[in-house]
Amino acid sequence: MTSLSGKNAIVTGGTRGIGLAIARGFLEAGATVTICGRKPENVQNALDALADYKDRLLGISAHVGKSEDLEKLISASEDRFGAINVLVNNAGTNPYYGPIVDSEDAAWDKTMEVNLRGPYQLSKLVARKMLSSGGGSIVNISSIAGLTASPLQGIYSVSKAGLIMLTKVMARELGRQGIRVNCICPGVIKTKLSEALWADPQAEKQAAAMKALGRVGTTDELIGAAVYFASDASSFTTGAVLTVDGGMVL
Numbered sequence: 543m544t545s546l547s548g549k550n551a552i553v554t555g556g557t558r559g560i561g562l563a564i565a566r567g568f569l570e571a572g573a574t575v576t577i578c579g580r581k582p583e584n585v586q587n588a589l590d591a592l593a594d595y596k597d598r599l600l601g602i603s604a605h606v607g608k609s610e611d612l613e614k615l616i617s618a619s620e621d622r623f624g625a626i627n628v629l630v631n632n633a634g635t636n637p638y639y640g641p642i643v644d645s646e647d648a649a650w651d652k653t654m655e656v657n658l659r660g661p662y663q664l665s666k667l668v669a670r671k672m673l674s675s676g677g678g679s680i681v682n683i684s685s686i687a688g689l690t691a692s693p694l695q696g697i698y699s700v701s702k703a704g705l706i707m708l709t710k711v712m713a714r715e716l717g718r719q720g721i722r723v724n725c726i727c728p729g730v731i732k733t734k735l736s737e738a739l740w741a742d743p744q745a746e747k748q749a750a751a752m753k754a755l756g757r758v759g760t761t762d763e764l765i766g767a768a769v770y771f772a773s774d775a776s777s778f779t780t781g782a783v784l785t786v787d788g789g790m791v792l
């Protein structure tokens with residue numbers, strides 16, 4: 543049931559970290575996959591890392607905050623692999639760490655553009671395609687910061703809470719037309735984005751202490767949840783919010 547054979551997926555931010563792991567997991571499960579990131583060198587590095595699957599893989603430089611890039615991403619995936627069955631809105635950013643009262647408007651705009659407006663726009667464009675091709679699955683990568691008011695990550699928290707509600711609203715609107723929309727909330731996974739929380743051994747110890755499993759996570763530990771939501775194994779699940787956080791938000 544977790545086979546993705548015959549399914550065509552887009553994974554935004556698939557050039558490193560969680561997105562790269564999800565792209566690899568999808569390829570191993572049999573899907574065709576289009577990944578994107580802003581920087582061409584990151585796209586090339588990911589293509590090199592996944593070279594074993596090169597016949598079922600496409601890499602595009604695209605910024606999820608730019609409408610024209612989103613159109614380009616969709617067209618490239620369709621032209622190469624056909625109708626899109628799965629979209630993973632994974633690209634994310636967290637440019638500001640500090641109290642809301644000290645923040646600049648630009649930090650708000652940047653965070654919302656990438657973490658919320660990008661998924662909104664891309665989901666809308668892809669869902670329109672899915673409506674005419676018989677349905678599909680959209681998976682949003684939110685965060686446990688979207689469930690709790692994370693200290694010094696207020697703007698990021700607001701953007702990720704918005705993504706959770708976007709998941710629920712679109713799940714309700716699109717369910718009868720065969721489009722499922724679900725959401726994963728990771729918590730402290732070792733990537734570039736979360737470096738401040740684990741690069742220093744003392745910081746990692748603190749992060750680990752907050753988790754029932756007593757450790758932070760690895761990118762591969764997101765694959766199971768993403769494959770589940772992308773595949774027919776989750777055929778009766780929509781609007782769900784799944785924490786993959788080692789037991790932190792309990």
Ligand SMILES: NC(=O)c1ccc[n+]([C@@H]2O[C@H](COP(=O)([O-])OP(=O)(O)OC[C@H]3O[C@@H](n4cnc5c(N)ncnc54)[C@H](OP(=O)(O)O)[C@@H]3O)[C@@H](O)[C@H]2O)c1
Nearest residue numbers: 555557558559560579580581605606634685730731733735
């Ligand atoms: N790591 C964690 O502990 C954690 C916890 C909770 C939630 N998350 C969420 O998980 C998702 C993935 O994060 P990560 O930790 O894997 O981060 P990461 O290692 O920094 O990777 C981010 C990826 O997104 C791409 N990206 C960034 N901005 C983009 C944009 N505007 N347009 C297109 N692509 C963009 C990056 O490539 P370029 O730089 O080349 O654009 C890269 O491929 C994010 O949504 C993040 O909020 C992570």
